[in-house]
Amino acid sequence: MNIFEIVLIQPILNLLLFFNFIFGGIHLPFSFGFSIVALTVFVRLVLAPLTASQLKSAAKTAELRPKLAELSKKHGSDKQALARAQMDLYRAHGVNPAAGCLPLILQIPVFIALYNVLLRVLGNGGNFSDINQLVYSTFLSVGSLDLGFFGFNLAAKPSDFAKTGFQLLLIPPVTAILQFWQSKLMMPPRQDSSGPSAQKKSPGDKKPSMEEALTQMQSQMVWLMPAMIGFFSFGFPAGLSLYWNVFTIFGIIQQYWISKNFKLAQILKFRK
Numbered sequence: 001m002n003i004f005e006i007v008l009i010q011p012i013l014n015l016l017l018f019f020n021f022i023f024g025g026i027h028l029p030f031s032f033g034f035s036i037v038a039l040t041v042f043v044r045l046v047l048a049p050l051t052a053s054q055l056k057s058a059a060k061t062a063e064l065r066p067k068l069a070e071l072s073k074k075h076g077s078d079k080q081a082l083a084r085a086q087m088d089l090y091r092a093h094g095v096n097p098a099a100g101c102l103p104l105i106l107q108i109p110v111f112i113a114l115y116n117v118l119l120r121v122l123g124n125g126g127n128f129s130d131i132n133q134l135v136y137s138t139f140l141s142v143g144s145l146d147l148g149f150f151g152f153n154l155a156a157k158p159s160d161f162a163k164t165g166f167q168l169l170l171i172p173p174v175t176a177i178l179q180f181w182q183s184k185l186m187m188p189p190r191q192d193s194s195g196p197s198a199q200k201k202s203p204g205d206k207k208p209s210m211e212e213a214l215t216q217m218q219s220q221m222v223w224l225m226p227a228m229i230g231f232f233s234f235g236f237p238a239g240l241s242l243y244w245n246v247f248t249i250f251g252i253i254q255q256y257w258i259s260k261n262f263k264l265a266q267i268l269k270f271r272k
Contacts, residue, residue: 008113010134015039016117017131017140033149036118036239040246043110048254055258060095114243122147122155122237147239154239171241176230178248183222185255 019038023031044051067089075082120131128142135141147154156164158171233241 004109004113005134008109009116010136012039012043012110012113013117013120013131013134014136014140015042016121017135017142020142020145021140030146030149032145032147033154033239033242036154036242037246039114040243041250043114044247044250044254047110051251051254052258055255057095059259060093064089064093064095115240118240118243119237121145122239149238149242152238154242155237157237158234168238171238172230172234175233175241175245175248176226178245178252179229180222180226182248182252182255183225185252185259 016035016039019035020032023034023038028034068086071082071085071089075085128145132141151165151167152171153164153168156168158168161168229244233244
């Protein structure tokens, strides 16, 4: 057993089976499906401070875009002077550019571990011997699982809809729509190109600035990412899509909540 399994996969697996034990004990219908939901909510709560830091950093950076554009116009092609001015601006406003990336990087191992756990449980074909070797206590051992969830088989793939049910074809578009919603919320507001801080280009300058290139890339990812996630969900067990969609829904809620409170804090700060 490698260190990744000991530190991440095994604890997450045992937590999932613990939720299943609790829900099964109270005879909750679709206990395993709700165990996936409970696990997803738990992970979201654990990662909430990191996600909040990421979203707040993105909101502050978006507010500084007009000033960043002015610095680009002021320093022109002097990249070193521009970089120093940008860092001074970030420092003056208490913004750490790396703060938006670090939480995302830290979340990646957790996502991989969750993926491995759900894939092992849902793709074992009814043989739980390997899974039972990883449990912390015998009361978490699995003999069978009810993989139904409101008419969906959590182990079935939408790609096998002809055998497992046409309702599974609803999963990819729903997954893609939710991902698009979240991606759209994460997009910074468009800067008015006619404003005083907008850079004026000469007719022969066809090369976009770095800021414009990043904006174009983000705009493309808003469409590309949902399409990719929807495509992947077509070939993954429905239980994985359940996890992803619940995770996305709570991300959307958190994003709305942080955005609302951040704007309120900025208004109160301005009034002071």
